[in-house]
Amino acid sequence: METATRHPACPDLPGDVCRIVEQSDETMILALEGRLDADAVALLWHPLVDYIEKEAPQNLCIQADKISYCDGAGIGLLMELARKQRKREAQFKLRGLKEEFARLWSLYRPEDFLEIGSSRPHPCCLPEEVGRLACQAWRGLLDMVCFTGELTVALLQAARHPRSIRWPEVWLVAEKAGVNALPIVGLISFLIGLIMAFQATIPMRQFGVEIYIANLTALSMLRELGPLMTALLLAGRSGSAFAAELGTMKINEEIDALTTMGLAPVPFLAVTRVLATVIILPLLSLFANLMGLVGGAVVLRSLGYPLITYINQVKSAVNLVDLAGGLFKTLAFALIVAGVGCLYGLKTRLSASAVGDAATRAVVSGIILIVIADGLFAVIYYFLGI
Amino acid sequence: MPEKVQDTVIEVKDLAVGYGDSVVLRDISFNVDRGEIFIILGGSGCGKSTLLKNMIGLYRPLAGQVLINGRDMATAEGTRRRELLRSFGVMYQSGALFGSLTLMENVRLPLEEFTELPDRAMDLIAVMKLEMVGLGGYGHYMPSELSGGMRKRAAIARAMVLDPQILFLDEPTAGLDPVISAEMDQLILQLAESLNMTFVIVTHELPSIYAIADRVIMLDRQAKGIIASGPPKRLRDASENPRVQAFFRREAIPEVVQEESESSHE
Ligand SMILES: Nc1ncnc2c1ncn2[C@@H]1O[C@H](COP(=O)(O)OP(=O)(O)OP(=O)(O)O)[C@@H](O)[C@H]1O
Numbered sequence: 001m002e003t004a005t006r007h008p009a010c011p012d013l014p015g016d017v018c019r020i021v022e023q024s025d026e027t028m029i030l031a032l033e034g035r036l037d038a039d040a041v042a043l044l045w046h047p048l049v050d051y052i053e054k055e056a057p058q059n060l061c062i063q064a065d066k067i068s069y070c071d072g073a074g075i076g077l078l079m080e081l082a083r084k085q086r087k088r089e090a091q092f093k094l095r096g097l098k099e100e101f102a103r104l105w106s107l108y109r110p111e112d113f114l115e116i117g118s119s120r121p122h123p124c125c126l127p128e129e130v131g132r133l134a135c136q137a138w139r140g141l142l143d144m145v146c147f148t149g150e151l152t153v154a155l156l157q158a159a160r161h162p163r164s165i166r167w168p169e170v171w172l173v174a175e176k177a178g179v180n181a182l183p184i185v186g187l188i189s190f191l192i193g194l195i196m197a198f199q200a201t202i203p204m205r206q207f208g209v210e211i212y213i214a215n216l217t218a219l220s221m222l223r224e225l226g227p228l229m230t231a232l233l234l235a236g237r238s239g240s241a242f243a244a245e246l247g248t249m250k251i252n253e254e255i256d257a258l259t260t261m262g263l264a265p266v267p268f269l270a271v272t273r274v275l276a277t278v279i280i281l282p283l284l285s286l287f288a289n290l291m292g293l294v295g296g297a298v299v300l301r302s303l304g305y306p307l308i309t310y311i312n313q314v315k316s317a318v319n320l321v322d323l324a325g326g327l328f329k330t331l332a333f334a335l336i337v338a339g340v341g342c343l344y345g346l347k348t349r350l351s352a353s354a355v356g357d358a359a360t361r362a363v364v365s366g367i368i369l370i371v372i373a374d375g376l377f378a379v380i381y382y383f384l385g386i
Numbered sequence: 387m388p389e390k391v392q393d394t395v396i397e398v399k400d401l402a403v404g405y406g407d408s409v410v411l412r413d414i415s416f417n418v419d420r421g422e423i424f425i426i427l428g429g430s431g432c433g434k435s436t437l438l439k440n441m442i443g444l445y446r447p448l449a450g451q452v453l454i455n456g457r458d459m460a461t462a463e464g465t466r467r468r469e470l471l472r473s474f475g476v477m478y479q480s481g482a483l484f485g486s487l488t489l490m491e492n493v494r495l496p497l498e499e500f501t502e503l504p505d506r507a508m509d510l511i512a513v514m515k516l517e518m519v520g521l522g523g524y525g526h527y528m529p530s531e532l533s534g535g536m537r538k539r540a541a542i543a544r545a546m547v548l549d550p551q552i553l554f555l556d557e558p559t560a561g562l563d564p565v566i567s568a569e570m571d572q573l574i575l576q577l578a579e580s581l582n583m584t585f586v587i588v589t590h591e592l593p594s595i596y597a598i599a600d601r602v603i604m605l606d607r608q609a610k611g612i613i614a615s616g617p618p619k620r621l622r623d624a625s626e627n628p629r630v631q632a633f634f635r636r637e638a639i640p641e642v643v644q645e646e647s648e649s650s651h652e
């Protein structure tokens with residue numbers, strides 16, 4: 001006790017829980033008392049650990065007989081002191097800890113905790129990261145090629161034996177991805193037709209050719225915007241849903257179960273979804289075309305033109321080839337949306353956030369591929385003179 | 387800590403639980419005392435997990451109430467609710483580890499949420515708890531990289547990390563090997579004794595029931611309620627109910643009884 005004055009007690013230590021009983025060059029005796037629960041330890045941890053670190057006693061002895069309660073947090077604090085001492089190759093003694101807490105303490109050995117790994121593996125250096133990403137990208141590409149092949153084979157097989165297709169499932173997907181999408185597709189295309197026509201009003205009026213708004217709306221809706229917007233909507237709405245659905249199945253080992261039951265996942269899951277999408281996307285985009293034209297009609301009506309004039313103008317502006325050209329594109333878009341959704345779903349890695357990642361990637365890749373395909377179609381149609 | 391007078395931590399009064407219109411259990415009443423290891427038994431699908439989820443306030447009971455430390459979980463709000471949440475830990479039947487977090491982050495999460503401990507302290511405590519369930523060195527693994535039993539143990543570690551007053555464990559030892567099961571039992575006994583923690587455990591493991599249980603209640607699907615309660619040995623030796631006997635003798639339920647109760651069910 002008499003030596004306590006030589007090293008004045010660390011002022012930061014909360015005196016009611018922790019007292020320095022004796023301190024000499026070699027030895028420090030520390031008394032802990034009261035409740036050592038998470039709240040007390042939270043206050044005590046930094047001051048005490050820092051203080052011991054600074055003083056670095058050769059012998060640290062904890063008098064624990066006055067500890068009335070000591071849960072995991074308290075044991076954690078004692079463990080921190082013990083492992084710090086051990087790391088410095090100094091002595092640690094725990095004296096008088098009540099029987100019940102001593103048994104908790106004896107569940108652990110300080111030497112197990114000399115190094116506490118961080119909670120996540122360290123991110124590595126840049127070149128390694130780049131290499132890893134490149135490898136991943138390459139593997140992703142291979143996956144895509146493999147999957148495209150598998151899907152093609154499965155689709156051909158299905159075409160040869162249409163009875164083997166699980167039609168109830170196809171109709172179910174068609175309902176979810178198609179019928180239920182009608183309101184949003186209708187609304188968006190109506191607004192696009194309306195806005196386009198409305199924006200065109202002012203320049204057209206300057207030349208007194210407002211009636212050509214009908215041509216503008218009809219051509220751009222039928223050839224481009226109807227199919228494209230519908231496909232993009234579907235990619236966001238159903239492509240992501242496919243990826244999430246299949247991803248969840250993968251995580252829950254449902255895909256494994258299918259495989260062991262002799263049902264290959266691609267024909268069983270992907271073909272139904274691809275077929276459903278191929279069936280509904282043209283229909284949806286037909287609907288979108290119609291709603292876009294309605295939007296244009298509303299604008300022209302409000303400018304005072306009779307409906308019949310608008311209809312005649314539309315008839316003269318576009319023909320069936322325009323319509324068919326637009327709808328034909330949707331077949332390709334449908335393959336892309338459903339294929340990409342299923343691909344990312346089936347390639348989901350085994351962790352919960354992976355489902356989210358899969359859905360995100362399905363949407364992003366789907367949109368990019370759709371736009372690229374649309375560009376290709378534009379070029380092809382140009383050379384074909386359509 | 388001086389030996390406390392027996393006080394009740396959980397009071398279940400005339401509870402009815404179920405989903406929507408379908409009642410799974412009704413007229414459930416029991417008390418759990420502090421420091422007690424209380425076991426809920428019953429056949430598969432009889433509503434043990436449902437009862438547990440009602441007790442921790444996840445679902446609203448169809449009737450009756452559950453008081454934890456004298457407070458009704460279903461109506462507690464704000465800081466009251468937080469205090470209540472702090473006072474118990476739960477392990478779900480499926481483990482319910484967060485798949486996007488490593489094991490250590492999973493175990494740390496309650497500490498981050500409920501305590502002011504410094505970062506290093508949380509790391510150390512998380513590692514210690516993992517070590518306690520035999521998962522030392524797996525801290526940076528993702529849950530998806532573990533076996534089923536390892537996930538279960540990590541979930542136990544997460545439920546215990548705050549050393550709460552009450553622990554609700556839904557089949558903590560199902561799927562664990564006998565050695566680890568026995569270790570878990572030791573751990574539970576240890577915590578109940580040292581920290582006076584209260585345990586409410588759903589389990590089917592007879593050896594572990596004999597080893598740790600202070601009191602058991604047995605639920606039944608046909609009866610939609612408690613068919614027996616008491617210390618496990620007394621239930622085994624003295625219960626008249628053939629279903630209880632069958633359970634403790636690990637026999638198929640005699641056909642006569644099955645028919646009887648099915649007809650009474652109709
Ligand atoms: N989300 C839910 N909606 C409707 N009914 C449910 C739901 N979850 C469970 N049930 C029904 O409630 C009853 C009890 O289920 P519960 O999960 O509580 O059983 P359990 O006793 O925990 O069984 P086990 O030992 O197999 O885990 C079952 O009959 C089940 O069909």
Ligand SMILES: [Mg+2]
Pocket residue numbers: 434435436479556
């Ligand atoms: Mg259950």
